[in-house]
Amino acid sequence: VVNNQEDVSIEERYAYLRHAASLRLIEGEESSQDISDDEDSVDATQIALSAERIQDLTVREQFVLTITENGFGKRSSAYEYRTIHRGGSGIRNISVTNKNGPVVASFPISNTDDIMLVTNQGQIIRCPVHDIRITGRNAQGVIVFRISDNEKVVAVSKIPASESDEDHEDENDSGEISEE
Numbered sequence: 022v023v024n025n026q027e028d029v030s031i032e033e034r035y036a037y038l039r040h041a042a043s044l045r046l047i048e049g050e051e052s053s054q055d056i057s058d059d060e061d062s063v064d065a066t067q068i069a070l071s072a073e074r075i076q077d078l079t080v081r082e083q084f085v086l087t088i089t090e091n092g093f094g095k096r097s098s099a100y101e102y103r104t105i106h107r108g109g110s111g112i113r114n115i116s117v118t119n120k121n122g123p124v125v126a127s128f129p130i131s132n133t134d135d136i137m138l139v140t141n142q143g144q145i146i147r148c149p150v151h152d153i154r155i156t157g158r159n160a161q162g163v164i165v166f167r168i169s170d171n172e173k174v175v176a177v178s179k180i181p182a183s184e185s186d187e188d189h190e191d192e193n194d195s196g197e198i199s200e201e
């Protein structure tokens with residue numbers, strides 16, 4: 022993730038996160054983004070962001086996708102992660118429970134990308150990122166890949182939007198893949 026927080030204060034980040042979460046609720050997208058229980062939370066109600074600043078923060082916003090071995094996943098805004106330096110104690114990324122299991126992968130993602138998940142039993146699924154809910158970084162995620170009790174997700178790969186577009190360009194009008 023590119024460090025997009027260099028000129029953004031903590032108060033601005035939390036004010037923006039509250040604004041973005043309320044917009045997602047208005048647009049009908051589910052959101053459980055609640056930053057009030059974060060250990061580094063501040064009172065963002067005192068900060069009023071201008072429309073230009075909100076637009077700037079929206080354009081620069083990046084998301085982190087996290088997938089666990091039991092098939093759960095979530096997207097979180099990079100603004101939710103404070104910058105720490107060497108010797109820091111770390112930052113919680115996902116609430117790990119017996120239900121969702123340990124983290125398999127966590128990486129920056131774009132809304133237009135797809136991901137491919139692979140299990141230890143050989144199941145493979147391709148899924149668009151925009152279908153995965155945006156939640157706070159302390160949530161446990163939602164089911165992305167429903168697997169059996171004896172299966173675990175072992176690999177996750179990002180398929181950038183440009184590669185997805187090339188796959189669709191190879192199809193002709195009848196929907197069949199051309200043999201070129």
